[in-house]
Amino acid sequence: MDHFHFQAGALHCENVPVAKIAETVGTPAYIYSKATFLHHYRAVHDAFAALDPLICYSIKSCGNLSICNLLKSAGAGFDIVSGGELARAQAIGADMSQIVFAGVGKSDEEIEQAIDAGVGWFNVESEAEMENLITISRRKRVRTRAALRVNPDVDPRTHRYTSTGKKESKFGVDLERGRRFFDAYGRDAAVHLCGIHLHIGSPVNDIAPYVGAITKGIDLIDALRADGFDIDTIDIGGGFGAHYRDTEAPPAVRYAEAIVPLLKDKRLKVIMEPGRSIAANAGILLTRTLYLKQSGDRDFLIVDAGMNDLLRPALYEAYHFAWPVAPRAGFVPKDRASAAQLPGLKLMDIVGPVCESGDFLAKDRMLPPMQRGDLVAVYSAGAYGMSMASHYNSRPNPPEVLVDGDDFRVIRRRETYDDLMAAERL
Numbered sequence: 001m002d003h004f005h006f007q008a009g010a011l012h013c014e015n016v017p018v019a020k021i022a023e024t025v026g027t028p029a030y031i032y033s034k035a036t037f038l039h040h041y042r043a044v045h046d047a048f049a050a051l052d053p054l055i056c057y058s059i060k061s062c063g064n065l066s067i068c069n070l071l072k073s074a075g076a077g078f079d080i081v082s083g084g085e086l087a088r089a090q091a092i093g094a095d096m097s098q099i100v101f102a103g104v105g106k107s108d109e110e111i112e113q114a115i116d117a118g119v120g121w122f123n124v125e126s127e128a129e130m131e132n133l134i135t136i137s138r139r140k141r142v143r144t145r146a147a148l149r150v151n152p153d154v155d156p157r158t159h160r161y162t163s164t165g166k167k168e169s170k171f172g173v174d175l176e177r178g179r180r181f182f183d184a185y186g187r188d189a190a191v192h193l194c195g196i197h198l199h200i201g202s203p204v205n206d207i208a209p210y211v212g213a214i215t216k217g218i219d220l221i222d223a224l225r226a227d228g229f230d231i232d233t234i235d236i237g238g239g240f241g242a243h244y245r246d247t248e249a250p251p252a253v254r255y256a257e258a259i260v261p262l263l264k265d266k267r268l269k270v271i272m273e274p275g276r277s278i279a280a281n282a283g284i285l286l287t288r289t290l291y292l293k294q295s296g297d298r299d300f301l302i303v304d305a306g307m308n309d310l311l312r313p314a315l316y317e318a319y320h321f322a323w324p325v326a327p328r329a330g331f332v333p334k335d336r337a338s339a340a341q342l343p344g345l346k347l348m349d350i351v352g353p354v355c356e357s358g359d360f361l362a363k364d365r366m367l368p369p370m371q372r373g374d375l376v377a378v379y380s381a382g383a384y385g386m387s388m389a390s391h392y393n394s395r396p397n398p399p400e401v402l403v404d405g406d407d408f409r410v411i412r413r414r415e416t417y418d419d420l421m422a423a424e425r426l
C-alpha cells in the first residue's frame with residue numbers, strides 16, 4: 001500500500017504531481033510520502049498491539065533525520081548499527097532507552113559512545129564482543145543491558161546476501177552455544193544479559209521462518225529460565241516484506257496472527273526492528289531519460305540515476321517496478337501486475353550513466369514508448385535506496401523530498417561538487 005498513484009494521466013505522490021517536484025529539485029531525486037510511512041508504521045503497531053512491543057525502526061533502511069523524526073513522533077524507538085546511526089538518533093532527540101544497538105563489529109569507540117548515550121540494549125553477537133562490552137562497562141562503572149543474538153538456523157528463503165539467520169552466517173551465535181554463552185556471561189555484574197535477539201534476513205515474505213525462529217528462541221529462553229537466568233526480553237528483528245513486484249508482501253496482520261500467539265503471556269518485553277516494511281513503499285527514485293539506445297538486439301533507456309543512487313538492483317539483482325511518470329495515452333497502468341500486459345510495449349533495460357555493466361535499475365522490462373526527457377519513477381525505493389547511495393564516479397548524492405498532502409519540502413538538498421570534495425586535502 002502506498003500513496004503513489006496516477007491522477008489525470010500523471011503520477012502523483014499524495015496530492016503532488018511528481019513532475020512538479022522534478023521542476024523544483026531536478027533529477028535524480030528521492031521522493032517520500034509521509035502518509036505511507038505513517039500507514040506502515042501504524043500497521044505494525046496495530047497488528048502487534050496485543051504484545052505492546054517496542055517498535056525500533058531500523059535506521060539503516062532510510063535514515064534521513066526528518067524520516068527518523070517523523071517515526072519518533074509516531075512512537076518509534078530505533079535499531080542502530082553504528083556510531084553514525086546513533087548520532088542520527090541523538091540529533092533528533094530520540095529516547096536513548098528505546099534504542100537497540102546491533103552489529104557484528106562494534107568498535108570500542110562506538111561501544112563507549114553508546115554507553116555514554118545510555119542506549120537501551122546492546123545486541124551482542126559473539127563471546128569476544130561480550131568480553132569487550134564487559135571490560136568497557138566495568139571501566140565506565142556502569143551496568144549495561146544486553147541481549148544475545150542467536151542464529152536459529154532457519155532458511156528465510158530470500159537472497160543469499162540478505163539471509164542472516166542460518167548457522168553459517170557471520171551474525172550472532174549458534175543456538176546450541178546460547179546456553180554456554182549464558183553460563184559464561186549471564187551472571188556478570190557489569191552487563192545484564194537479559195534477552196535474546198533474532199533477525200533471520202530480509203525481505204522475508206514467508207511467515208513460517210519467523211514461526212520457526214521464534215519457537216526456537218522461546219525454547220532457549222525456557223531452558224535459560226530453568227537454569228535460573230532472568231530473561232525478560234525477546235527482540236524478533238525485522239525483515240518483514242514490502243511490495244516490489246506487485247503486492248507480494250503479507251500485510252503486518254498476517255505476520256502478527258502467527259507471531260502474537262507465540263509470544264503472548266511469556267512475560268517478555270517484545271522488541272521489533274522493522275525497516276523495509278515501513279520505508280520501502282514510501283519512496284520512489286525519480287529519474288529522467290537521457291538517451292535511448294540500441295546495442296545488438298537490446299534496447300536501452302539511459303537515465304540520469306545510476307547504481308550509486310540505487311544500488312539494490314546491482315547488489316542483489318533486486319526488482320523495482322519502473323514506469324514513466326506521464327505515460328502516453330493508453331499506457332497508464334491499472335496496477336503493477338497488469339502493466340506489462342498493455343499492448344504496444346517494448347522490451348528495454350533501464351540503465352544508469354555509471355561505468356559498470358552492473359549499473360542497471362531495471363532489466364528486461366516491457367515499457368511504453370519513451371523519449372528523451374521523459375521522467376521515470378523507480379518504485380519501492382524508500383528502503384536501502386538513499387541509505388546505500390555512494391559517490392561512485394564522483395556523482396553527488398540526490399536530494400530527498402518529503403510529500404505531505406498538498407505540500408512537499410526538501411529534507412536533504414542535492415549535493416554539490418564542493419560537498420564531494422569537502423573532506424579532502426590537496
Ligand SMILES: Cc1ncc(COP(=O)(O)O)c(C=O)c1O
Pocket residue numbers: 058061079102199201202203237238239240273274275276277383
Ligand atoms: C539486525 C537487523 N535488524 C533489523 C533489520 C531491518 O531489516 P528490514 O529493513 O528488512 O526490516 C536489519 C537489516 O539488515 C538487521 O540487520
